[in-house]
Amino acid sequence: MQRMFMRRTGLALLLMLAASALTFALVSAAPGNVAALIAERAAGAGADGEMIAKIANDLGLNDPLPVRYLRWLGDAMTGDFGISLRTGKPMAEEFAERIPKTLALLAGGGVLALLLSLVMGLAGAVSNGGLVDKLLHALALIGASTPNFFVAAMLVIVFSVMLGWVPTFGVSGFSSWLLPWITIALFPGSVLARVVRVNLQEAMSRPFATTGFAKGLTRRAVLLREALPNILIPYMTTFGAQFTLMMIGAIVVERVFGLNGIGAFFIEAIRFRDFIGMQAVLMLFVVFFVSVNLLVDIAAMLADPRLRRPRRA
Amino acid sequence: MKNWPWLILTPALIFVLIGVFAPLLMTHNPSTQDYSAVLAPSSWSNWLGTDYLGRDMYSRIIGGARTSLVAMVFVLVAALVIGVVIGSFAGYVGGRTELVLISVIDIALALPSLIIALALIGVFSGEAWSWMSDYWKMILALTLAWWANYARMSRAVVMAELQQPYIEAARVMGASHMWIFTRHILPHVLGLVVVYASADAGALVLAIATLSFLGLGVAPPTPEWGQMLVDGMSYIEEYPSLVIIPGLALTAVVISFNLLGEAFALQKVPRAVRGGLLRRKKAARAVEEAARAQTEAKV
Numbered sequence: 001m002q003r004m005f006m007r008r009t010g011l012a013l014l015l016m017l018a019a020s021a022l023t024f025a026l027v028s029a030a031p032g033n034v035a036a037l038i039a040e041r042a043a044g045a046g047a048d049g050e051m052i053a054k055i056a057n058d059l060g061l062n063d064p065l066p067v068r069y070l071r072w073l074g075d076a077m078t079g080d081f082g083i084s085l086r087t088g089k090p091m092a093e094e095f096a097e098r099i100p101k102t103l104a105l106l107a108g109g110g111v112l113a114l115l116l117s118l119v120m121g122l123a124g125a126v127s128n129g130g131l132v133d134k135l136l137h138a139l140a141l142i143g144a145s146t147p148n149f150f151v152a153a154m155l156v157i158v159f160s161v162m163l164g165w166v167p168t169f170g171v172s173g174f175s176s177w178l179l180p181w182i183t184i185a186l187f188p189g190s191v192l193a194r195v196v197r198v199n200l201q202e203a204m205s206r207p208f209a210t211t212g213f214a215k216g217l218t219r220r221a222v223l224l225r226e227a228l229p230n231i232l233i234p235y236m237t238t239f240g241a242q243f244t245l246m247m248i249g250a251i252v253v254e255r256v257f258g259l260n261g262i263g264a265f266f267i268e269a270i271r272f273r274d275f276i277g278m279q280a281v282l283m284l285f286v287v288f289f290v291s292v293n294l295l296v297d298i299a300a301m302l303a304d305p306r307l308r309r310p311r312r313a
Numbered sequence: 314m315k316n317w318p319w320l321i322l323t324p325a326l327i328f329v330l331i332g333v334f335a336p337l338l339m340t341h342n343p344s345t346q347d348y349s350a351v352l353a354p355s356s357w358s359n360w361l362g363t364d365y366l367g368r369d370m371y372s373r374i375i376g377g378a379r380t381s382l383v384a385m386v387f388v389l390v391a392a393l394v395i396g397v398v399i400g401s402f403a404g405y406v407g408g409r410t411e412l413v414l415i416s417v418i419d420i421a422l423a424l425p426s427l428i429i430a431l432a433l434i435g436v437f438s439g440e441a442w443s444w445m446s447d448y449w450k451m452i453l454a455l456t457l458a459w460w461a462n463y464a465r466m467s468r469a470v471v472m473a474e475l476q477q478p479y480i481e482a483a484r485v486m487g488a489s490h491m492w493i494f495t496r497h498i499l500p501h502v503l504g505l506v507v508v509y510a511s512a513d514a515g516a517l518v519l520a521i522a523t524l525s526f527l528g529l530g531v532a533p534p535t536p537e538w539g540q541m542l543v544d545g546m547s548y549i550e551e552y553p554s555l556v557i558i559p560g561l562a563l564t565a566v567v568i569s570f571n572l573l574g575e576a577f578a579l580q581k582v583p584r585a586v587r588g589g590l591l592r593r594k595k596a597a598r599a600v601e602e603a604a605r606a607q608t609e610a611k612v
Binding site: 015016141142144146147245251266269271285286290 | 416419420423424425427428431432433434435436438439515519522523526527528529539542543545546549550553556557560563564567568571572575
């Protein structure tokens, strides 16, 4: 058991290292750019070759790639991710300012997706083939197919423009978070509702459900007491995958609603060729995605002893 | 529906046909601006009205279908070929080569495809890439972000197929590696991968629109739904139709491909459509797995 944990964690760390090295190599592959960009920022359009060369030399940009990567990684470990070419502020400062906003977005969206999927999935299973079930199936399909920026636009049209209940853009208090949360929760909520529904159906046809019926339990009781606990594992794994994917939703939503989170910064960094900012955010993404996956794996192993046995490769 | 299983293909087919015959269907040039008819409502000459530059919305929607379709086909074909080649090679050769390749695949899958595509578009914005148009940069970035899924899937099929006794039989009869691979293994790989790709098409259309929405995909004046939508956002209060029309078009296309994917996963599609390549239970299970992986890893 413990060895399994250690193994998974070790693999995850290795994956983080490899992925960050790859992104570093990729971003640095845009040749000569960083020095030229810094010179341009410092001296306007009049930056000459000499100045660019001096900056490149000062920053050690002429060193071989592995050396630069290790130096960058060493700095990153101490919380120094460089200075953003776009905003001129240290990346650590940008992170401190922006990560809480993105986390609030993801956390709210995650809770909403959880509630949405459980309610929709359970209601579908209770109705079992009835009108409600069919309606919810259609709803889940639409929810899983509507682009999140269109969802955001529709919510703005209905709740801001038509009803005037919430502000269109910007963050001001709790109500302004509602539309962003709903937007990013709709897709994962719909996918997860299907997971709940399909797995409940499968569980209801298993022998333990029949036993439940034989004991004289009602359908609803079998559903909630016998079937529901059995969907935990598939639900958790899909939830983990969907939760990380909400980061993509966050990128879109932060732009639509003018939230200054990590996603919005990432897009800005790409548009303004802020390679230092891009590299830092990509590292953050790698850590986020790999560690959430690791946590989900570990949670699944804790919940289901069968997964703890080492698998043959 | 039960008697007409082919119907499930219709919505996706309509999108493809609109894309192919777009030039015949357009009533206006989608890029021509007409300042005398800016933000016009629907009329006989402009069926869906005009946008803030007086461009015909109907023609732009049709043109957008073509833009998405072309980019999607390029990315899908390229990602599929690269993925199948790398994945099959890894699975067939095995040993250290496989270990290296599977590590590369795992690293490529550590981040969601769309984030990788975004990062690559950022890298391609450097001066060294200025000879390439934004449209092709997007296609290249998406391809490089998309192949790894196909590689992982291909490898899994190859490894499963290599266990089959008939491979051993072919080997004993003296068949070459090339013969065994192309005659016995590749059809299985392609059968699965093509089915997966047909359902993946919707996710790709969505990715193209998302990139354009973020201003990092198809650049104006080329008509593209995501970009039309982001343009319309500035007029959302007075002219919500500028946002709603491209949004609905996009949603309709994604729904049609998702329906297709769900039908494949639930085995509702007739054998003839599946190409007769998926007769085996194992392959059918693999499709189910793939469809599940797709819903889990959409975008």
